[in-house]
Amino acid sequence: MSGFRDLMAFQRQTEALAQVAGRLGWDQETVMPEGAAAQRAEEIGALEAVLHARRTDARIGVWLSRAKAPDAVGEAQLRQLRRQVQRAAKVPGRLAEEIARATSLAQGIWAEARAREDVAAFLPTLTEVVALKREEAAALAGGGDPYDALVDDHEPGMTGAAIAAMFSAMRPRLVALREKVLGAPAPKGVTGTFGQDAQLALSRELATVFGYDWSRGRIDLAVHPFSSGSGHDVRITTRVSDTDPFNCLYSTIHEVGHAAYEQGIDSGYALTPIGQGASMGVHESQSRTYENQLGRSRAFTGWLYGRMREVFGEFGIADA
Template identity: 85%
Template sequence: MSAYDDLMAFQRQTEALAQVAGRLGWDQETVMPEGAAGQRAEEIGALEAVLHARRTDPRIAGWLAEAVAPDAVGAAQLRQIRRSYDRTMKVPARLAEEIARVTSLAQGIWAECRGREDVAGFLPTLRKVVELKREEGGALAAGGDPYDALVDDYEPGMTGTAIAAMFDAMRPRLVALREKILGAEAPHGVVGRFGQEDQLALSRELATAFGYDWSRGRVDLAVHPFSSGSGHDVRITTRVSETDPFNCFYSTIHEVGHAAYEQGIDPAFALTPIGQGVSMGVHESQSRSYENQLGRSRAFTGWLYGRMREVFGEFGIGDAEGFYRAVNRVHPGYIRTEADEVHYNLHVMMRFDLERALIRGELDVADLEAAWNERFRADFGVAVDRPSNGMLQDVHWSCGLFGYFPTYSLGNVYAGCLVKALRAEVPGLDGMMAAGDVSAATGWLRERLQRHGGLYEPRDVVRRACGFEPDEGPLLDYLEAKFGEIYGL
């Protein structure tokens, strides 16, 4: 066997073990007994130690020095392996294992503290996570910006400076649009109670409509919806509020966007470094386009309105147009995952500024709640009423996912570009979606983007799919046109 073959065989086992680690995380968030949290943290820490040892195995350097890529796919494999090896070598094994162990415990502590609105109870754990992530960022940055180093883990090549510039370009138009909308008459929402089992049954129907392959997946309930896995085992979760069915339906569609990306990757790439989504920004472009540009379109909501009437009967909205307006109602709510398309990026901008300051040491963990509440009042015009609607609402920081939040907005930007190209190339799309058929859109995304996995760099795969360089313009144009029409601006 050649050095390339030896390296790929070794890497296949590493990728398989990483999938096992991901499955432990899925189990922890869905069906693990509450009393198992401490043991699970040790298990995840131990497995991370094994993975770190494999990813820093001295043989990798030798194989990389000798390996000759057989083709473009092989070159992409070597690029990803080299990048992972270089990054992992900078992080001590002790630190990698400790981060895995502490963040596993932290997720359970966060959920408990969130349930009892207890910021003080969560702060010692969060402080430990932040300290560990600062240390990791410093090790990776090697004298550079530690936050940039953490962002690079989720969006290769992206920096905090570039993200800040993107947000500076987006904010004025978003704020101006928001102010115009909030001065207009707000549409009515749905009223009534919507049973859990009926919601879950309809959410499964939605997942199927958006192309989720049930032979390689399943849906479960979780505190914070997520997607997990790749290849032939890609699982999603959702959540249910009996007074707000949109929470369940659009969380499901969002997570199906993530899952469809993983399921749509070329099967020949399975259990290889390019057998996963290339970045979280590109990942979010799929989930956000599924959820918003497609799932909240007038055409698709017309079909969903009919299905909800069949399942739930009357719920206070008299026609499909009123339902479309209700689904797209703009209001300055507390919760990011429930935010409308106009406010969503403002939520992300706030988190980006706060977490960047935390990692840089410019904001102390003890001052985070006050900083959050002050910023939220300034950006949204209302005071945070309780911690679960404030700094305790998101699971990300307990998981150590610093640098992840800005990829949501980057995904929105990519989605704006992708759907602009999609609509230009797929005539009659609205007619199909009005019948509940989203396959033309999801098929276009699978062919143009999803199947490539990590074959290309993040911006490159979006550019190839769209035919133009991605920027924030198409997203902002889409938002202004859509909500201008809805609100008669």
């Protein structure tokens, strides 16, 4: 039992440091000064070096050999930790640090290129990141399929072949649905100017309606909406367009779907190997369920239209 306790105490510190890395990434995309990009990349790279060293610490193997789980939850903790350790051991510390630093720098370069609609400005950085990720995939695959190695990081046990088979079965119905949608009259859009403060106020209201726990979260603006964190700190972001309020509103609903997955995990698991979402498939399906199945239902859109009239006042309706 002592092996299990020692292991979980060590891992709790590792998970806490990983959450700090996540907060640095959130800060970079929301409020960090533009001039801090290079330093932030160095900070994130340094922290990743510390995390990699902890994840590959020789003591973990000793503790795992001695650890006896007290219950089914403990068994799940050990199973997930073994998986994390095995994957970390395959990637050189130098590479893990380089990827963290390069992707941090890439974020700001991408945002600037996006604002200028200048793809060429981002291509050299993208090329560097892809090369590093290919190196990581090769290390993880160990002679196997590199795509499978990376997919497994997001959807454990999934393979490229399984994904291809899944979409092959779905393709006929999806193509038919696409043709039906494209053949239908284009939906009408809204016209007018929609203030940022009003959009954000309504976004906060929508987040509350969809069950977002504000005591463990917040909403901010970002170039591209995302959710971040787990346990007692799960943050979301959205974006604003003066002429398209739906961009902001439905981005918020989508990210609340992601956040609901993380906030729905038993808080007692926070800062443990099983303390965050285990499946990107569940993450994206839940966010899309919130955004599309619920957020675009007739009942909800009828209510939303009324709230938009109350919040924004008069606005026009025009053909798209």
